[in-house]
Amino acid sequence: MKTILFCLLATFLWFPIESFGQNDLLDQLLTEDDTAPQNVTGTFKGTRIINGHAVETREKGVLDFIISHRFGRINGGAYQFFGLDQSSVRLGLEYGVLDRLNVGIGRSSFQKVFDGYIKYRLLTQKAPGGAMPVSVVWFSNIAINSLKIPGVERDFSDRLASTSQLLIARKFNENLSLQISPTYVRRNSPPLASELQNTFALGFGGRHKITPRTSINMEYFHRFDTPSNNIYHNSLSLGVDIETGGHVFQLHLTNSQAMTETMFIPETTGNFFGGDIHFGFNVSRTFQVRRH
Template sequence: MRLLSTMGLGLLLALLLRVPAHAQDSLLAELSSQLLDSASRAPVLATFKGTRIINGHSVETPGGGTLVFLISHRFGTLNSGAYNFFGLDQASIRLGLEYGLSDHLTAGVGRSSLDKTYDGFLKYRALRQSTGPRAMPVSVTLFGSSALTSLRYFDGLDHTLPRRLTYTVQALVARKISAGLSVQVVPTLVHRNLVDTRRQHNDVYALGVAGRQKLSKRTALMLEYYYRLPTSEDPGTRNALAAGFDIETGGHVFQLHVTNSQGMIEKHFLTQTSGNFFDGDIYFGFNVARNFTLKPRL
């Protein structure tokens, strides 16, 4: 009995005289455990560096209040010989602007030299991959665009405005698997109001696959392939393949790549790619993106 009381008293004393040797850390631990209870979902950042993989879009959008000026450029084919300086004599270019209306919605316009084409698009971040409780496994961005060819035709057909239009809808689905590796699949439909021959379908169905592997904090390897369903293949055209290298510096993203497609919008690279990559019909090109913050977020 006495022993028990002494022990109890000792315990009590020890409790009373508790020297706060580890109290600092315990205070932080207490704070941390409290915060853990209220831990919320956090969206995954930077699945890709830019708004483009190479030719096609990525799930990324600029973010609200940010304007991106995007210069995309493809030289001629590497196998066009020394006379054409291995393609560097020729150039196909797209100048584009895209603006983040909000963190979710982006609107963009562009002008491609190929077929003198104007394009406009809307991009909406529907789902965002996240971490934490009830995490979302993938990011999904919905994309819709239309392209207008302003080329002058002399083929006798009246190229009215509807006949000059092409539409694209895509669901971009991506997952950042690790800090370095991201993958994306892109079910795509391109609808052409006018096709050249009776044999061609107005609708082209395709599935894009793309990946990014970071090499360092600011550089990455990119790969992109758009597979068209067999029913959607036009004679003389091929699936678009591209491989590239991304470099990020401050407010710029530089993308250098090789591709068998000369065009840089969906309509072009999905329906008008004629080059055989493995025969040397390779266009060397680059995308340069410059971000401008029009509406500071702070």
């Protein structure tokens, strides 16, 4: 009898100790998992800040269909319906070949430009702990200006232009994200004889969330090699993003009518502070066309 009582007592004493040890170990593992650095997502709502690309990339097998519009200048007055009588459109497709690698193509009615590009994610911001404080994405595109100018013959190479960018962004908290974009644009045949073939610029972009599904955005590209007699201006844009499930609507005001980097960075003719402002929007719709 004493032996039975001893065994029962030992069993009851061992059970809570063992259970406590298992729970303590599980709690420790969960705590370690919670504090392990995780990839930061949602730095921006879409793959564009406004005109320029953001560090966001689509996952493998995801197709993004982007419709972009830029209307005429608001200071055109009531006769031009404040710019709405004129419209330029770009249709684009972007696809996630890999989680880190995206490719895209597009066609703009403005200057009848065809463009293609690649984006490759080099680094992804991680938190907590700041193991990797920023996300870094490489972007390269090539554009072909197919516009026919009466009396002007241009070789195919003269119609080519390309852009290379390093997109560097940090999501500081749930509300604020900032990005800088060192940029190089090469145009084989600039539209003005006084223009340089090589353009260096630095882009600045930011997003501040105002509700769970809306944010305000800003974007600016500063050129470092603008000749004194240049008619062009730095690109400046302000906008609002609205997320509605599978769609992202981006409404903005910008002094740039072109929608490809090879044009809006070196060839923006509007003066934002002089009233040369275009209303525009981007609509993005994503489709899962291939499972992992």
